[in-house]
Amino acid sequence: MTEAEQNMLVLGLTGSIGMGKSTTAKLFRDEGIPVFDADAAVHDLYAGAAVPQIGKRFPSAVKNGVVDRAMLAQSVIGKAEALADLEKIIHPLVRSAELDFIQHHRDCGSKIILLDIPLLFESRGDALCDKIVVVTAPADVQRERVLARDGMTLEKYNGLLARQMSDADKRAKADFIVFTDKGIEDARQQVRKVLQNLNA
Numbered sequence: 001m002t003e004a005e006q007n008m009l010v011l012g013l014t015g016s017i018g019m020g021k022s023t024t025a026k027l028f029r030d031e032g033i034p035v036f037d038a039d040a041a042v043h044d045l046y047a048g049a050a051v052p053q054i055g056k057r058f059p060s061a062v063k064n065g066v067v068d069r070a071m072l073a074q075s076v077i078g079k080a081e082a083l084a085d086l087e088k089i090i091h092p093l094v095r096s097a098e099l100d101f102i103q104h105h106r107d108c109g110s111k112i113i114l115l116d117i118p119l120l121f122e123s124r125g126d127a128l129c130d131k132i133v134v135v136t137a138p139a140d141v142q143r144e145r146v147l148a149r150d151g152m153t154l155e156k157y158n159g160l161l162a163r164q165m166s167d168a169d170k171r172a173k174a175d176f177i178v179f180t181d182k183g184i185e186d187a188r189q190q191v192r193k194v195l196q197n198l199n200a
Contacts, residue, residue, distance in 0.1 A: 007111070008105060008106050008109075008110055008111060008112070008113065009111065009112045009113075009130050009131065009198060010102060010113055010115060010128055010129050010130050010131075011028075011033075011112060011113065011114045011115070011129065011130070011131050011132075011133060011198070012114075012115050012117060012120050012125060012126055012128070012129030012131070012132045012133065013025055013028070013114055013115065013116045013117070013120075013132075013133045013135065014116075014117055014118060014119075014120035014121065014132070014133075014134055014135070014170060015118075015134055015135030015136060015167075015170065016136075016142065016161070016164050016165075016166075016167050016170065017118075017142070017146055017157075017160050017161065017164065018137070018141075018142040018143070018145040018146035019135045019136050019137050019142055019167070019180060020135050020137060020145075020178075020180030020187065021116065021118065021135045022039075022116070023180065023184065023187070024133075024135045024178050024180065024187060024191065025037065025114065025116040027184075027187060027188050027191040028114045028191055028195075029114075030188075031191060031192065031195055033112055033113065033114050033195070034101075034105055034110055034113045034114070035113075035114045035115075035116055036097075036098055036101040036102075036113070036114065036115045036116060036117075037116050038094055038098070038115070038116060038117040038118060038125075039116075039118065041094050041097045041098075042090060042094060044097075045090065045093050045094070045097075046066060046067035046069065046072075047066045047067070049093055050067065050089055050090060050093055051065060051066060051067060053089045054067050054072065054086070054089060057085055057086070057089065058071075058072060058075045058076075058082075058086070060075065061075055072086070077156075077159065078159070091123055094123075095123075095125075098115060098117075098125065098128060099128075101113070101115075102115075102128065111199075112195070112198060112199075114133075115128065115129060118164075119163075119164065120132070121165050121169075121170065121173060122163075122164065122165055126173070131175040131176065131198065132173060132174050132175050132176070133174065133175070133176045133177070133178060133194060134170045134171050134173070134174035134176070134177050134178070135177075135178050135180055136167055136170075136171060136177055136178070136179055136180070137179065137180045137181040138181055139167070141181045142167075143157070146160075176194045176197070178190045178191060178194070
């Protein structure tokens with residue numbers, strides 16, 4: 001292993017629903033940082049590697065050889081055992097994709113990469129990371145953003161929050177915090193400061 005490969009820094013990015021994590025991941029990408037998008041990886045799995053296992057456990061959720069996300073959601077929402085079964089299928093496949101991404105960029109000699117993982121702490125993905133960035137915003141801003149989404153209800157919102165580690169607990173575990181309630185340019189400057197700190 002070359003010195004460049006050994007010195008690659010793996011940055012983990014997380015944040016509760018509605019905090020602006022996806023936008024922040026794009027800001028890192030804009031700065032030239034390779035980003036692994038866990039949500040995109042799940043989308044790919046629902047059209048490929050995860051289909052046979054999901055079809056076996058949730059037959060009604062597979063249509064025309066791909067997972068129907070709406071049907072799958074109906075099968076697991078409010079059902080702890082079903083949700084646990086789904087996570088047992090998905091989490092190892094996503095972890096494998098994460099490890100492939102990390103190895104690829106080690107081989108390429110990348111200096112910093114970013115793992116964008118919504119449930120970073122809950123899935124123990126933080127074990128793969130050297131430093132953690134948590135994206136946050138005030139609770140009223142978070143609530144307003146999430147409830148503005150199509151099909152979102154207060155019940156769904158509260159259910160999603162219940163599955164996630166609290167914002168305060170995430171911030172307590174962070175090496176860096178990016179606040180997203182002052183607009184995108186303010187967040188961009190915070191991202192640049194994180195990278196300057198890491199490159200110092």
